Amino acid sequence: MSFLQNARKLLEQNIREYGMYIALFVIMTIFTITTKGTFISSRNIVNLVNQTGYIAVLAVGMTLVIVIRHIDLSVGFLGGFLGAVAAIAMVQWHLPVYLAIPLTLILGILAGLIIAFLVAQMKIPAFVATLAGWLIYRGAILVVTEKTGTIVIPDKTFNALGNGFIPDIPDIGILPGVHKLTLIIGVIAIILLILSEINSRKKKQAYNFEVLPIEMFVIKLVFTSALIGGITWLLAGYQGLSWTAVIVLMVVLIYNFVATQTVLGRHIYAVGGNPEAAELSGINVKKITYIVFGSMGMLTGLAGMLFASRLQSATTTAGQLWELDAIAATFIGGVSPAGGIGKVTGSIIGALVMLSLTSGMNLMGIGISYQYMARGAVLAAAVIFDVATRNRAH
Amino acid sequence: MNNTPILEMKKITKEFPGVKALNNVSFQVKEGEIHCLVGENGAGKSTLMKVLSGVYPHGEYTGDIIFGGKTQNFRGIGDSEKVGIAIIYQELALIPEMTVYENIFLGHEIKKGSIIDWNETIKRAGEMLKKVKLNVNLAEKVKDLGVGKRQLIEIAKALSKDVKLLILDEPTAALNEDDSENLLNLLRDLKTHGVTCVLISHKLKEVIKIADTVTVLRDGQTICTLDARKGEVSENVLIKHMVGREINNIYPKRETRQIGEVVLNVENWNAYDPNLGRSILKDVSFHVNKGEIVGLAGLMGSGRTELALSIFGNPAGYHINGEISMLGSKKRFRHPEDAISAGVAYVTEDRKGNGLILIQDVKQNITIANLKEIAIRSIVNDNAEVKVANEYKVSLNIKTPNVEQIVSNLSGGNQQKVSVGKWLFVKPNLLILDEPTRGIDVGAKYEIYTIMTKLVEQGMSIIMISSELSEILGMSDRIYVVSAGKIAGELAILDATQEKIMQLATNY
Numbered sequence: 090m091s092f093l094q095n096a097r098k099l100l101e102q103n104i105r106e107y108g109m110y111i112a113l114f115v116i117m118t119i120f121t122i123t124t125k126g127t128f129i130s131s132r133n134i135v136n137l138v139n140q141t142g143y144i145a146v147l148a149v150g151m152t153l154v155i156v157i158r159h160i161d162l163s164v165g166f167l168g169g170f171l172g173a174v175a176a177i178a179m180v181q182w183h184l185p186v187y188l189a190i191p192l193t194l195i196l197g198i199l200a201g202l203i204i205a206f207l208v209a210q211m212k213i214p215a216f217v218a219t220l221a222g223w224l225i226y227r228g229a230i231l232v233v234t235e236k237t238g239t240i241v242i243p244d245k246t247f248n249a250l251g252n253g254f255i256p257d258i259p260d261i262g263i264l265p266g267v268h269k270l271t272l273i274i275g276v277i278a279i280i281l282l283i284l285s286e287i288n289s290r291k292k293k294q295a296y297n298f299e300v301l302p303i304e305m306f307v308i309k310l311v312f313t314s315a316l317i318g319g320i321t322w323l324l325a326g327y328q329g330l331s332w333t334a335v336i337v338l339m340v341v342l343i344y345n346f347v348a349t350q351t352v353l354g355r356h357i358y359a360v361g362g363n364p365e366a367a368e369l370s371g372i373n374v375k376k377i378t379y380i381v382f383g384s385m386g387m388l389t390g391l392a393g394m395l396f397a398s399r400l401q402s403a404t405t406t407a408g409q410l411w412e413l414d415a416i417a418a419t420f421i422g423g424v425s426p427a428g429g430i431g432k433v434t435g436s437i438i439g440a441l442v443m444l445s446l447t448s449g450m451n452l453m454g455i456g457i458s459y460q461y462m463a464r465g466a467v468l469a470a471a472v473i474f475d476v477a478t479r480n481r482a483h
Numbered sequence: 484m485n486n487t488p489i490l491e492m493k494k495i496t497k498e499f500p501g502v503k504a505l506n507n508v509s510f511q512v513k514e515g516e517i518h519c520l521v522g523e524n525g526a527g528k529s530t531l532m533k534v535l536s537g538v539y540p541h542g543e544y545t546g547d548i549i550f551g552g553k554t555q556n557f558r559g560i561g562d563s564e565k566v567g568i569a570i571i572y573q574e575l576a577l578i579p580e581m582t583v584y585e586n587i588f589l590g591h592e593i594k595k596g597s598i599i600d601w602n603e604t605i606k607r608a609g610e611m612l613k614k615v616k617l618n619v620n621l622a623e624k625v626k627d628l629g630v631g632k633r634q635l636i637e638i639a640k641a642l643s644k645d646v647k648l649l650i651l652d653e654p655t656a657a658l659n660e661d662d663s664e665n666l667l668n669l670l671r672d673l674k675t676h677g678v679t680c681v682l683i684s685h686k687l688k689e690v691i692k693i694a695d696t697v698t699v700l701r702d703g704q705t706i707c708t709l710d711a712r713k714g715e716v717s718e719n720v721l722i723k724h725m726v727g728r729e730i731n732n733i734y735p736k737r738e739t740r741q742i743g744e745v746v747l748n749v750e751n752w753n754a755y756d757p758n759l760g761r762s763i764l765k766d767v768s769f770h771v772n773k774g775e776i777v778g779l780a781g782l783m784g785s786g787r788t789e790l791a792l793s794i795f796g797n798p799a800g801y802h803i804n805g806e807i808s809m810l811g812s813k814k815r816f817r818h819p820e821d822a823i824s825a826g827v828a829y830v831t832e833d834r835k836g837n838g839l840i841l842i843q844d845v846k847q848n849i850t851i852a853n854l855k856e857i858a859i860r861s862i863v864n865d866n867a868e869v870k871v872a873n874e875y876k877v878s879l880n881i882k883t884p885n886v887e888q889i890v891s892n893l894s895g896g897n898q899q900k901v902s903v904g905k906w907l908f909v910k911p912n913l914l915i916l917d918e919p920t921r922g923i924d925v926g927a928k929y930e931i932y933t934i935m936t937k938l939v940e941q942g943m944s945i946i947m948i949s950s951e952l953s954e955i956l957g958m959s960d961r962i963y964v965v966s967a968g969k970i971a972g973e974l975a976i977l978d979a980t981q982e983k984i985m986q987l988a989t990n991y
Contacts, residue, residue, distance in 0.1 A: 350862050
């Protein structure tokens with residue numbers, strides 16, 4: 090088979106997955122041109138990530154919720170509420186930050202377990218149960234911020250989550266103005282990626298399984314390495330990796346690993362694919378429901394804190410429309426509304442698409458009304474593309 | 484009856500990416516006959532009917548369809564219905580939450596102006612039910628009716644549209660013997676009223692009973708058309724044409740028969756279904772020995788599946804009392820997980836509904852019930868998974884290009900093999916097979932029987948639930964007959980006959 094044929098086959102087999110990356114690339118290119126380069130500037134990209142990391146975190150949790158055929162509408166205001174709780178814990182109860190953060194995460198898990206109880210035990214549709222949660226947490230935010238209004242958070246460590254950057258190694262005279270630790274991390278990431286890909290290829294060959302033709306394999310490696318390298322260079326040119334970026338990356342890596350490599354992940358996708366068959370295969374569907382909603386609650390707590398930290402305060406309006414942004418990101422990222430199908434990494438790309446649109450249009454000075462319409466159109470187009478390619482595969 | 488064809492399909496070819504599902508098929512149905520279409524799964528029967536009904540519109544296939552003397556170019560189901568072709572699928576297309584009369588006229592409501600005339604609807608629905616000889620309350624919801632009655636309502640619905648050609652896809656697959664007989668009589672009756680029938684069926688006895696003409700398809704080609712009235716049709720002839728070889732032994736011979744100690748013992752087992760609000764199993768006691776196949780015979784709805792489910796960790800949440808012991812020690816299974824770890828496996832009756840995860844691939848389906856076997860510290864070893872799946876692909880002869888194939892793309896027989904493979908991978912002592920050969924073709928059936936034989940020879944115990952009496956008699960070492968939630972009797976294989984089983988099964 091010739092090189093071109095190989096490339097075509099690879100593209101056709103993975104058109105759905107690559108489609109998203111191509112779409113993101115096109116959107117970013119268009120904005121880079123229309124904003125004369127401002128969009129792709131280090132500063133803008135870093136800001137983009139910091140301002141919207143909380144949506145990415147929510148989208149990761151939402152992916153698994155939708156995979157097991159449920160939905161969670163309560164995450165927006167629950168996130169806002171938990172952000173306020175974290176603020177109150179530090180400001181009014183004078184808890185140190187290293188207690189306030191785990192406390193908030195645990196409360197998030199509890200909130201998720203309550204939803205799971207309603208869904209798994211009481212058999213209430215998740216749409217209804219979480220709609221009730223949506224209303225309750227909306228009220229709860231108002232209650233806790235009633236007296237004080239906006240709660241300003243003075244804690245520097247906490248505020249660094251949304252605004253700070255990882256420290257740099259001391260200046261040794263080379264590459265002035267570049268964040269060297271970020272560069273080092275990027276290089277390490279590339280090396281690890283290449284090593285793990287080669288290792289996995291070797292293992293497959295040891296089993297006599299089919300592997301990518303060598304030239305395709307090399308191209309794939311070069312391409313992904315270049316991508317990571319490019320992003321690293323961009324970030325290093327400003328202030329380096331932000332803590333938000335580090336947190337989002339960690340969440341994505343951990344969740345992607347759990348979803349694709351572990352027994353728990355397999356069980357989650359089996360429940361989404363066919364709950365009855367999963368139950369009869371010895372999988373405890375209720376337990377999976379608790380785990381998935383519990384994790385969603387924890388990530389909601391994390392998202393709430395990222396947002397509060399970014400604003401350095403808890404506000405009465407925090408949480409508005411977060412759930413819909415997160416849900417839109419998952420659908421753009423190829424998660425099937427029918428359950429059982431969808432990747433965590435896809436949802437992150439979906440979130441990036443949504444956020445790039447907002448940021449790009451803001452830079453271009455497009456009004457908010459048209460921004461909503463454009464985002465709606467992209468959501469519809471993404472799902473149409475997804476359905477069309479899925480049908481073709483059958 | 485006359486000899487003019489009501490339908491001619493000429494040189495139909497339909498291709499899917501990579502497969503020629505139909506290759507130059509010709510199919511001719513004469514007016515007023517009952518024409519059976521037989522063939523193994525994947526032979527192209529369903530595809531042919533989908534071409535005919537317009538599911539695959541004109542242009543997606545090549546060839547001609549001539550119906551009622553005119554060349555037809557259907558663009559959708561609506562077009563074929565308009566000229567009088569109705570298809571009744573295996574999966575019934577009724578709306579469970581609607582009443583009988585609403586269902587019958589759904590999609591072609593009787594209207595006065597633009598408002599539905601309910602009085603006329605109810606009157607006409609009553610007439611239709613009389614035609615199909617069904618006596619139910621018209622205002623009953625379809626979900627409250629059994630599958631046999633639903634089938635008749637589907638036919639009533641077709642008749643209400645003034646159907647000329649009625650196509651039934653495996654109509655008796657889910658029916659018990661009485662309901663099946665009933666349905667066949669109805670088809671004969673419709674024939675005298677001038678309705679032409681095409682019947683797709685795997686049950687060859689039924690085909691021989693009712694067919695005027697039989698067309699055999701194999702690998703997307705017409706093999707032959709036989710005239711039953713001239714005595715050209717017999718089971719052996721049909722099987723020969725369907726598989727392209729002669730199968731003399733439908734049931735494989737067992738080399739050794741070593742029956743060992745008691746593996747499963749169930750005592751005074753009672754179950755109450757809180758959803759139905761009635762007791763479904765009463766004082767059931769039975770046992771299974773090592774290395775034996777125990778047949779659970781009985782009519783549909785007699786409680787066989789419920790018995791299996793209640794033993795297998797009770798996922799349906801029945802209220803249970805009674806005792807189970809395995810290999811002599813008492814057990815309580817609170818969840819299928821417990822049953823599986825005690826060495827019980829259950830291959831469900833409904834592969835698509837609760838057996839397989841259709842959107843996942845072959846390897847994922849095979850390993851899902853025993854992931855810990857291929858995982859180290861809860862991390863799944865993908866390569867080991869492919870290796871395991873390939874082993875079952877070879878040993879069970881699963882016909883799939885590779886184990887990364889999505890299961891919904893496989894034929895029924897191969898899906899069943901995946902299902903069996905999944906449960907063999909949990910390395911059970913006791914394998915419960917619920918209707919293991921339902922809806923799969925003769926060749927695949929034989930393979931499933933061979934696998935069962937090998938397993939018991941290796942010392943496994945099998946409980947086989949089946950509605951096919953010949954299968955029960957051909958495969959079992961011992962038979963329990965279940966009737967109305969009770970064990971109506973136990974038969975040693977040497978004493979068992981079809982008549983004895985039916986007598987016990989219908990003895991309420």
